[in-house]
Amino acid sequence: MEAHVVERKQRLRSQDWFGSGGKDGFIHRSSMKMQGLPDHVFDGRPVIGICNTWSEFNPCNAGLKGLAEAVKRGIWEAGGLPLEFPVGSLGEDQMRPTAMLFRNLLAMQVEESIRAHGMDGVVLLAGCDKTTPAQLMGAASVDLPTIMVSAGPALSGNFRGRTIASGTDVWKFSEEVRAGTMSMKDFVAAESGMSRSVGVCNTMGTASTMASLVEVMGVALPMNSAYPAVDARRFALAHLTGNRIVAMVREDLRLSKILTRASFENAILANAALGGSTNAIVHLLAIAGRIGVNLKLDDFNLGSEVPLLVNCLPSGKHLMEEFCNAGGVPAVLAQIKGLLRDALTVEGRSVVEVAAEGECFNDDVIRALDNPVRPKAGIRVLRGNIAPDGAVIKPSAATESLLVHEGEAYVFSSVEEMKTKIDDPDLPVTADTVLVLQGCGPRGYPGMAEVGNMPIPARLVREGVRDMLRISDARMSGTAFGAVVLHVSPETSVGGPLALVKTGDRIRMNAYEGTLELLVSQDELEKRAKAWVQPRTVTPRGFVKLYQDHVMQAHTGADLDFLVGASGDAVVREAH
Ligand code: FES
Ligand code: MG
Secondary structure, three states: OOOOOOOOOOOOOOHHHHOOOHHHHHHHHHHHHOOOOOHHHHOOOOEEEEEEOOOOOOHHHOOHHHHHHHHHHHHHHOOOEEEEEEOOOOOOOOOOOOHHHHHHHHHHHHHHHHHHOOOOEEEEEEOOOOHHHHHHHHHHOOOOOEEEEEOOEOOOEEEOOEEEOOOHHHHHHHHHHHHOOOOHHHHHHHHHHHOOOOOEOOOOOHHHHHHHHHHHOOOOOOOOOOOOOOOHHHHHHHHHHHHHHHHHHHHOOOHHHHOOHHHHHHHHHHHHHHOOOOHHHHHHHHHHHHHOOOOOHHHHHHHOOOOEOEOEOOOOOEOHHHHHHOOHHHHHHHHOOOOOOOOEOOOOOEHHHHHHHOOOOOOOOEOOOOOOOEOOOOOEEEEEOOEEEEEEEOHHHOOHHHOEEEEEEEEEOOHHHHHHHOOOOOOOOOOOOEEEEOOOOOOOOOOOOOOOOOOOOHHHHHOOOOOOOEEEOOOOOOOOOOOEEEEEEOOHHHOOHHHHOOOOOEEEEEOOOOEEEEOOOHHHHHHHHHHOOOOOOOOOOHHHHHHHHHEOOHHHOOOEHHHOOOOOOOOOOOOO
């Protein structure tokens, strides 16, 4: 028996619901029997919740309905009682103003649903970007035995015989339409070709990044991130996950034994090799805050010496199907096994053992350390007088020549102003201009939208410019690319110094040295700070008010301040 295994001595928590005599036990069991369950399933066996973010408003997660059935088969087979329950869903492509506004709300719902119900372990079914962190955040604050199955990537897109990618090609097509080199008819045809099945974006965008990191951190079985959403092997993996969670309950293998400092460090290292999304930063910080791991923004520099090994969009050229065929996350772990920290996984073995079994079947898609896509990848944390609490850039997605750059700022004070002016042929900008966008942080937007990768001004696109240095307190889509400085903290709406930048100021960035400076004297900045008036950004009521009153800044993960930490799984009082 593995060292972590402690055979559970005390009765399971579900027995407080289904195992008690008297009226309370009667009510809990009797109401469950409405669904056709026989007496003997309340014999004290592990009750497993299946927390499902399935929704038709979130096609990325639409496959989770079927996957839940495969999980149930595995739970029944292993002697557990599966009970599926819905929570909200957050579809990145469908929700306005941004799905991120609701990540913490979903996390609250996940947490309270798990705690309030009579379950001993939980299977999290997640997919689209925010659903994965929201589920982990909520589950971490309860800390039952927990395992995840991801929705899996959509099939590769195809347009006129050419492979096309979710997200990444949208940005390219829309630039081409604006430049007059693609017709609207072709644009619409490409929409259909891009979406050939349910599943998450088929690049190494935020969803696949998060699913991969879940696997690296040991919260899911190997190959969780890579099997396509509609691949039969994903259903088999879901079945095996159902088997495994029942055993995890018997072993009392809780989430806090898996999500340790070591597993977060592994995630940061692997994220660099994957060319993963900048959104992973805010999500990992928020999850760490829930589980009690002291993770800081600067810890992300840990990945900045790791080479980019995964040759997938947006940093490379392949899609998730090729990543799957090349061996997926275990094959990546095999390349970086010398860097990995020893950390437990849901299988009850170390991630180092998973890495030892990883095999690469295509060394162009998953490169060896001595043949990387780029020698240095990861996230670079930037600091300076514009971003005293930090900002980030993803060098692997940027044009290399812009990683050290000085230029004149052109400032947009809101996303609306940016959208109105960006294609104005008289906009006084050149390829060297630094585009600055204000008012898009967690509190200001609100929800910290993915608008940091501002479009290149149309006139410059026509002149052949494809990348410019852009700076904001926003995020960007994991499928986007460019020399884009994001998550500037503190944000402009709370008076962060990015709010003081004026058009014509000079800005200097050196991504290699991690510096971002506004070349304006301290005296002048103090004068501007005195004259600065806080914009009215507070919503009068509802969840958005709660969010704006309590959201923390990006460099700590943008959770709500009162949600940090955990409350455990105990519920003292009965309902009747
Ligand atoms: Fe859902 Fe990309 S929009 S994963
Ligand atoms: Mg996205």
